[in-house]
Amino acid sequence: MKFLVRQALDEGGDVTRDHLQPMARVVAGSLEDPPRGPVVWLGGCGDIETSEFFMLFEAPDQETMDAAAANLPGLVSCRRVMAVDRSTLARGLMLGLAKDYEDRRAAEDAHRA
Numbered sequence: 136m137k138f139l140v141r142q143a144l145d146e147g148g149d150v151t152r153d154h155l156q157p158m159a160r161v162v163a164g165s166l167e168d169p170p171r172g173p174v175v176w177l178g179g180c181g182d183i184e185t186s187e188f189f190m191l192f193e194a195p196d197q198e199t200m201d202a203a204a205a206n207l208p209g210l211v212s213c214r215r216v217m218a219v220d221r222s223t224l225a226r227g228l229m230l231g232l233a234k235d236y237e238d239r240r241a242a243e244d245a246h247r248a
Contacts, residue, residue: 136193136194136195136196136197136200136215137177137191137192137193137215137216137217137218138191138192138193138194138197138200138213138214138215138216139189139190139191139212139213139214139216140189140190140191140192140200140204140207140210140212140213141187141188141189141210141211141212141213142154142187142188142189142190142207142208142209142210142211143185143186143187143188143209143211144186144187144188144208144209145186145208145209146186148186148208148209150183150186153207153208153209154181154186154188154207154208157206157207157208158176158190158203158204158207161174161175161176161192161203162176165177173194173195173199174192174193174194174199174200174203175192175193175194176190176191176192177191177192177193177218178190178191179191186209191216191218192204197213197215200213201213
């Protein structure tokens with residue numbers, strides 16, 4: 136199962152102390168080959184100006200993920216999500232969806248003209 140963890144630090148929150156360090160053990164274990172532990176960090180992104188961070192994890196269930204994220208300061212949410220990547224969605228499907236969208240937009244533009 137994939138989980139999106141959202142964290143927003145309070146003003147004056149320290150990125151290292153309040154964001155990086157609480158999940159450092161999980162992330163470090165995830166980088167081993169094979170990954171160690173029931174929770175695997177898949178990636179993340181954040182906005183340094185607002186101190187908002189989004190991290191994608193894989194875990195066997197919600198309870199395990201909640202336990203791993205329990206010590207994150209400013210934890211906003213920890214939700215199960217659908218993740219799309221090369222291993223879960225074929226390129227052909229994406230190209231088909233894009234073509235349908237482009238055809239629909241072209242038909243709408245032609246109708247307006």
